[in-house]
Amino acid sequence: MPSQECSNGSQPLQHAGRELWNGFVICEFGCAAILEVPVFGSATIVRTRTTDLARTIAPEPSRVSRPRQPRRGGSIRAGRAGIGPLIRLFAVEGRGRRYARRTAVGSGSDRRSVRKMRTMRSVVADTLGEPSEVLHLQTRPVPEPGPGQVRIRVAAAPVHASDLHTIRGRYGFTPEFPTVPGIESVGVIDELGSGTDDLTVGQRVVTVGVRATWQEYVVADAERVLPVPDGMSNSTAAQILSNPLTAVILTGDELDVRPGEWLLQTAAGSTVGQSVIQLGAHAGFKTLNVVRRRSAVEDILALGGTAVICTEDEDLRERVADITGHDGVSKAIDCVSGQVGADVSRALEPHGELVVYGALSTHRQTDPDKLTIPIFARSLIYETKTVRGFWLFRWFIETPKDRMAAAIDRTLQLADSGALRVPEGQPILVEKFSEAVYLAEAPAHGGKPLLVFEP
Numbered sequence: 001m002p003s004q005e006c007s008n009g010s011q012p013l014q015h016a017g018r019e020l021w022n023g024f025v026i027c028e029f030g031c032a033a034i035l036e037v038p039v040f041g042s043a044t045i046v047r048t049r050t051t052d053l054a055r056t057i058a059p060e061p062s063r064v065s066r067p068r069q070p071r072r073g074g075s076i077r078a079g080r081a082g083i084g085p086l087i088r089l090f091a092v093e094g095r096g097r098r099y100a101r102r103t104a105v106g107s108g109s110d111r112r113s114v115r116k117m118r119t120m121r122s123v124v125a126d127t128l129g130e131p132s133e134v135l136h137l138q139t140r141p142v143p144e145p146g147p148g149q150v151r152i153r154v155a156a157a158p159v160h161a162s163d164l165h166t167i168r169g170r171y172g173f174t175p176e177f178p179t180v181p182g183i184e185s186v187g188v189i190d191e192l193g194s195g196t197d198d199l200t201v202g203q204r205v206v207t208v209g210v211r212a213t214w215q216e217y218v219v220a221d222a223e224r225v226l227p228v229p230d231g232m233s234n235s236t237a238a239q240i241l242s243n244p245l246t247a248v249i250l251t252g253d254e255l256d257v258r259p260g261e262w263l264l265q266t267a268a269g270s271t272v273g274q275s276v277i278q279l280g281a282h283a284g285f286k287t288l289n290v291v292r293r294r295s296a297v298e299d300i301l302a303l304g305g306t307a308v309i310c311t312e313d314e315d316l317r318e319r320v321a322d323i324t325g326h327d328g329v330s331k332a333i334d335c336v337s338g339q340v341g342a343d344v345s346r347a348l349e350p351h352g353e354l355v356v357y358g359a360l361s362t363h364r365q366t367d368p369d370k371l372t373i374p375i376f377a378r379s380l381i382y383e384t385k386t387v388r389g390f391w392l393f394r395w396f397i398e399t400p401k402d403r404m405a406a407a408i409d410r411t412l413q414l415a416d417s418g419a420l421r422v423p424e425g426q427p428i429l430v431e432k433f434s435e436a437v438y439l440a441e442a443p444a445h446g447g448k449p450l451l452v453f454e455p
């Protein structure tokens with residue numbers, strides 16, 4: 001990574017370029033600079049644009065943390081799959097910065113785009129830390145799509161608790177900072193790079209495994225976008241490829257929950273939990289739903305949940321035994337961890353399987369003892385149970401392409417048919433992103449906060 005002079009206000013500093021948009025480098029302290037040669041070679045700044053930024057970040061160099069690189073990376077390449085009109089077939093490609101390399105050539109098109117530069121609103125985390133302290137709205141250049149890429153004008157991008165976990169450096173990967181958070185979006189293609197004949201300007205699409213979606217425009221490889229069915233709302237489309245897809249995978253490929261079987265799940269009121277309940281009603285398996293608030297119980301039953309346990313005033317293990325009787329429960333999913341996850345594992349029948357896919361009870365904890373699932377050893381060993389993890393990002397990287405395409409296709413079809421209704425999100429204008437960030441982790445927050453860019 002080259003280091004070069006970057007004029008930040010009146011103080012010239014040595015900054016290193018981090019992200020490139022057609023000749024623009026955003027340095028690690030948040031300044032935008034126009035370069036005339038590649039970021040991966042030695043670069044010369046010909047002009048700086050810090051004065052164009054809504055807010056310039058210039059912390060002392062010592063304040064800036066240097067998080068480690070993500071351990072895993074990978075981009076997803078796709079072609080057309082034969083199994084459905086909406087689905088492309090995914091194949092994993094090695095890690096790398098194909099886009100950055102492709103656009104870092106200082107070519108004629110780069111210079112043309114510099115001349116007609118437009119700006120957009122982005123939510124940026126300038127460094128690792130508490131989201132309420134490190135996030136701010138920034139004006140950045142609108143990115144240009146390179147060959148094989150499209151530019152999407154984002155209509156909605158969800159704010160998940162896991163996005164905040166990422167900004168705190170507690171998630172499965174840590175991005176380079178400054179970073180634009182966000183892992184999902186829906187929008188309309190507004191510009192095509194060369195070689196993107198399958199797609200058209202004006203087409204509504206969702207992004208698949210594309211990060212940095214909390215901004216007005218996103219550039220994505222063409223194979224990382226999927227057309228949205230006409231009848232699907234932006235609210236549903238914006239959320240479909242994280243939580244509902246996770247519910248489909250957990251109940252399908254991961255645990256193969258059969259009609260008539262019980263599935264025990266925690267945080268049943270979450271978006272994943274609500275999807276699981278509807279999948280149970282659709283496929284004929286019974287859901288035993290754990291919630292932490294008594295006021296949530298009626299909603300879970302109204303949605304089709306078979307039974308509910310409320311940890312506010314009930315003992316989880318006793319109630320599992322009461323409700324399931326002789327049948328018992330041998331399959332469970334948990335996204336709370338801590339004592340709740342441990343109680344779930346203990347409540348399972350011999351040979352039972354627990355898939356842990358979240359750790360909501362640990363999100364704000366700093367005490368290492370609170371970041372665990374204190375499994376009861378005797379129950380695990382002598383009842384030969386299995387406890388294992390699931391992470392969608394790893395699934396995207398490691399799953400055979402035909403199975404990946406089938407799960408995505410099934411999720412879209414279930415939503416399109418109405419069998420799976422994704423709870424309506426709460427649109428929040430990007431200028432009020434702090435409200436969305438607060439809501440994402442607030443108790444009883446209701447629908448998912450969705451960043452939108454137009455009232």
Ligand SMILES: NC(=O)c1ccc[n+]([C@@H]2O[C@H](COP(=O)([O-])OP(=O)(O)OC[C@H]3O[C@@H](n4cnc5c(N)ncnc54)[C@H](OP(=O)(O)O)[C@@H]3O)[C@@H](O)[C@H]2O)c1
Nearest residue numbers: 246267269270271272335357358360361390391392443444
């Ligand atoms: N591993 C993966 O690949 C993957 C993929 C998708 C999602 N996830 C995980 O799935 C979980 C749910 O995500 P989501 O977006 O569906 O959630 P969400 O819609 O934001 O809802 C969060 C739910 O969790 C409950 N909750 C929060 N903290 C809790 C705690 N300490 N104890 C018990 N319940 C708690 C809330 O209960 P109240 O209603 O009472 O506030 C609410 O019902 C998250 O952990 C997320 O990271 C994992």
